[in-house]
Amino acid sequence: MPRSGHAADSATTRRRQPRPVVRTVTAVAVVSAVVVGGSYAAGLGPFARGATEPEPAALAQARAFLADWAAGRLPKAADRTTRPTTAQEVLRNFTTGLDIHRPTLTAATTPTQAEDDTVSVPFTATMPIADLGTWTYRSKLPLRKQGDGGWKVDWSLSVVHPRLSGTRKFHLAREDADAAPNVTDRRGVSLSGDRFPSLRPVLDQLDTGTGGGGQRGAIQLVDRVTGRVERTEATLGKKPDRPAREPVRTTLDATWQAAAEKALASGAHGRNASLVALRIDNGEILAMANSPSSGFNRAVSGTYAPGSTWKIVTSSALLLKDAVAPTDIVDCPKYLTVGKEFHNVETSEHRNATFLKDFTESCNTAFISLRGKLGDRELGDVAGKYFGVGQRWHLGIPSYDGSVPAPRDQTEKAASMIGQGRIQANPLLMASVTATAVSGTFHQPSLTHGNRDTTTTTPLPHKVVTPLRTMLRSTVTDGTARVLSGLPGGIGAKTGTAEVSEEEPNNGWLAAHRGNVALACVVEQGVTGGGSAGPVIRDLLTAVPTDPS
Known part of the structure; x- marks a missing residue:
């Protein structure tokens, strides 16, 4: 029942230091939507039949795999491979912690056919990283003809990225420019999320006018066991391109x-x-x-x-x-x-x-x-x-x-x-x-x-x-x-x-x-x-x- 206010009873992070801090997180997210380059039915085939010319059906399967992967239809994508269970697990885990949203996966129009009758379809992956820009890389899809005459992606970790392996994975390292040094109270006292934890969500919402193009970060290839960085695959974001404006002075005391x-x-x-x-x-x-x-x-x-x-x-x-x-x-x-x-x-x-x-x-x-x-x-x-x-x-x-x-x-x-x-x-x-x-x-x-x-x-x-x-x-x-x-x-x-x-x-x-x-x-x-x-x-x-x- 509604009650009145009556006396009696007793009552009941994330900004860091102002200097840039590198935060390393392991590669989330099930990849979602997609733009895949064309389709066989749209008029990019048929290929001429010849001893070394790839079959159109192989290219169609490659495009279908990329479409399902990027759209987040991971079980369907995995079923187009020679190892569905493993493929689904890898596709799900690949982008964990990378903050990837709505990638674009585009198949090339010039596949090649090897002597062992496998078809190799190059593709370009454009992976948008939240607040940082895009990570773009190239890889290849190997396709092998099956006993029933159909084609499947010949699964291996390098399908996802040529450097992905059983001993190496990708991390996202962010460099955050904390807004705190640019926000002050009514008398000019600097306000930071470390000193005033309740202000962390507030500082996130304020336009601090740092003028620096936001965050920076890097996609790093690391050892799965030790976490040692083996190489930097991509540097994202940009450095400040103009001086910071005056600090934002709030009404807070x-x-x-x-x-x-x-x-x-x-x-x-x-x-x-x-x-x-x-x-x-x-x-x-x-x-x-x-x-x-x-x-x-x-x-x-x-x-x-x-x-x-x-x-x-x-x-x-x-x-x-x-x-x-x-x-x-x-x-x-x-x-x-x-x-x-x-x-x-x-x-x-x-x-x-x-x-x-x-x-x-x-x-x-x-x-x-x-x-x-x-x-x-x-x-x-x-x-x-x-x-x-x-x-x-x-x-x-x-x-x-x-x-x-x-x-x-x-x-x-x-x-x-x-x-x-x-x-x-x-x-x-x-x-x-x-x-x-x-x-x-x-x-x-x-x-x-x-x-x-x-x-x-x-x-x-x-x-x-x-x-x-x-x-x-x-x-x-x-x-x-x-x-x-x-x-x-x-x-x-x-x-x-x-x-x-x-x-x-x-x-x-x-x-x-x-x-x-x-x-x-x-x-x-x-x-x-x-x-x-x-x-x-x-x-x-x-x-x-x-x-x-």
């Missing part, structure tokens, strides 16, 4: 970023989690951290139900219509049925509670009881018009900017009042929602400078901002965000607990503000917001007691 990474590493307890901190006055992102630190940047691209942190938006919609005031009595029973039964965390209840109390204790049933005060599309309209939710944001990296679909029925409308149903958000969006709520003005979040802003929003009126600030502060002093109550700075916050499924623990959320900073954190399977995301935010604010300059 190295102090906040370091504190965020540390707080999340110690507080996530091995669970997936993420957080964002941004400036309230202009939307500049100060820190974004993920656990685990590598891979998906869930802080800005995640899609989560925001749970009861969404009650900031729901309250705004109700206050805009004068549908409720903080002092109004809105009963908070244990259960409320709207198509299905909704309840509060631990089936708590607060009889004759004020709306302020409902907010600070994150009462689901009270908020759901007010659903008739809003039109079916009104919650989404308010989210977009005042908070920029669902509009296209331009941060400087890709982001997911929220979704508030119109409810399909009353049950879904009830769920949307408490941040469930089909509403989706992430820590970036909820930090921005909090910043807008306490300032009254939406600012498009940004990670780099000079980004386009195509959003259109309307400021929240004082009659909404003033009670929201009071309600958020009361949640810290007297409600579910008491985990932050011992910290200075007049902190306001909203907890959230978002149901994932009947089988999994709920996600824990907390959105907060202090001074000119707004923050949001989600801990997957954190059970409650106050118990899981709360300690992470507390540790971050403790480590950085002052606002950024």
